[in-house]
Amino acid sequence: MALLSNKSVRHESLENLEHIGSGGFGVVYKARHKDWDFDVAIKVIREAASSQLSHSSPIVNDEKALHDEADHMDTASCPFVLRILGIYQGNPPKMSKGIVMEFMGRGSILSLRNELSGPPPWPLAFRLAHEVALGMNFLHSKNLLHQxxxxxxxxxDDDLHAKLADFGLARVSTSALKNEETTGVLGGSYKYMPPEAFPLTYKPVRAFDRYSYGILLWSILTGKEPYPDAEYARVHLRIPLGDRPDCKEIDLQKAEGLKELVDLMKRCWDAEPSNRPEFKECLEVTESVLSMHKKGIADAVHRVLTGLGSPTTAHNSNKSPSFSVTPQTQDSSLSFAEQPKSYDSVDGFMIQKKLDSDSAENLTDSDKAKFIDTNRAKLTQGVSEVLAIVEELGDMVHGETYSTISAEPTSQGKMRVLYQRTFRSGGIRVKAAFYDVLKKHHPDLV
Incomplete structure (x- = not known):
């Protein structure tokens, strides 16, 4: 593979490694490249897997997936897709091979939404919608799916421009060779999956990504996550029946072009895959809407960055930044969702609200651990989107335990595994860390 030989990055060329995220596939680090003199991001196979040595089939499969992802990123290189810089050669036994990518200093649309507690100003929202469509159009032009x-x-990036990332599920589309688009691998987050994708026999096609884009548009425009209280089984049941995110909370009079973008959004999540517009057609709408607001983009970006850079916003995400965002109505999920709670779920991460009392701020680690032990039944039943919280714990959760938690079909089952495996062996430190994450994502439970 030419990519691996031409773009090798040795461990010795990196310094100041900092863990910034974890997932089912791997761990992401930030590092400074000594020769390049700028920061990079490194996505490596999970440490738990790499410690098993490369003789076991899971490692071989993981490395193949990593190499495939690297090739897809290289093929899809454009201004709106995260750029690959090389292949990390690893520092066994702690770290295995990985992908070296450009470091995006402003996080993601998810983290931006968390910090703003709502949508960005309209000009920036419209630019994000357009840039995502540009990236997806380029991806599809290269016969790649995102999924x-x-x-x-x-x-x-630092100027809030959008780039597509995480091609761990991307596969080459064969639609260029056949009339029917097929890829053979199913993946993706269930809230963004189209209705036809839930059967196990489904083979993803480009229409999968078009549906996901429609749900993403809703999320950008509302500053919320769809169906915050609905688990997989309920989404699996209701989405094929026609339920979609509630559009009533989008006031079409708030911005010029908003109606056109909402109309596009609804077309993208149409139940019939063939009715969903190709990204080339989506771009005609998003570019037209963006052109109406180009003069306001610089100011919108400046206000957001000023707000994110303020001490209040940086250290207390339950408060809005120093600019106004469109006020949102009471959370209104689909008809099958539970009654609204005092928090909004954002792709598994809860937007932090003001606690009723500041007394929790003075708890010791021992107090926090005792709370986790004492309230086991309550937390097992009440914590939703467990995987998202587990990911924030990072290396505190063993890779094998992460896989076991992922395999559990219910939130309650995931929490039981967490108690049995991680809390039992991790002691006060892990429980205290879990409490802190819980306080941010589930303030109603603490």
Whole structure:
């Protein structure tokens, strides 16, 4: 593979490694490249897997997936897709091979939404919508699918420009060779999956990404996550029956072009795959809408960056930044969702609200651990989107345990595994860390 030989990055060329995220596939680090003198991001196979040595089949498969992802990123290189810089050769036994990518200093649409507690100003929202469509159009032009388009996989640079990331599920489309688009691998987050994708026999096609884009548009325009309280089984049941995110909370009078973008959004999530517009057609709408607001983009970006850079916003995400965003109505999920709670779920991450009392701020780690132990039953039943919280714990959760948690079909089952495996062996430190994450994502439970 030419990519591997031409773009090798040795561990010795990196310094100041900092863990910034974890997932089912791997761990992401930030590092400074000594020769290049700028920061990079490194996505490596999970440490738990790499410690098993390369003789076991899971490692071989993971490395193949990593190499495939690297090739797809190289093929899809454009201004709106995260750029690959090389292949990390690893520092066994702690770290295995990985992908070296450009570092996106402003996080993702997900993290931006968390910090703003709502949508960005309209000009920026319209630019994000357009840039995502540009990236997806380029991806499809290269006969690639994304299959996991969602807020956390759209990263933002220092000027809040969007780039598509996480091609761990991307596969080459054969539609260039056949009339029927097929890929053979199913993946993606269930809230962004089209109705036809839930059967196990489904083979993803380009229409999969078009549907996901429609749901992503809703999320950008509302500053919320669809169906915040609905687990997989309920989404699996209701989406094929026609339920979609509620559009009533989008006031079409708030911005010029908003009606056109909402109309596009609804076409993208049409139940019939053939009715969903290709990204080339989506671009005609998003470019037209963006052109109406180009004069306001610079100011919108400046206001957002000023707000994100303020001490209040940086250290207390439950408060809005120092600019106004469109006020949102009471959370209104689909008809099958539970009654609204005092928080909004954002792709598994809860937007932090003001706690009723500041007394929790003074708890010791021992107090926090005792709370986790004492309230086991309550937390097992009440914590939703467990995987998202587990990912924030990073290396505190063993890779094998992460896989076991992922395999559990219900939130309650995931929490039981967490208690049995991680909390039992991790002691006060892990429980205290879990409490802190819980306080941010589930303030109603603490």
């Amino acid at each position: 996991d388009l969602k807020p956390s996989n759209v990263l933002l």
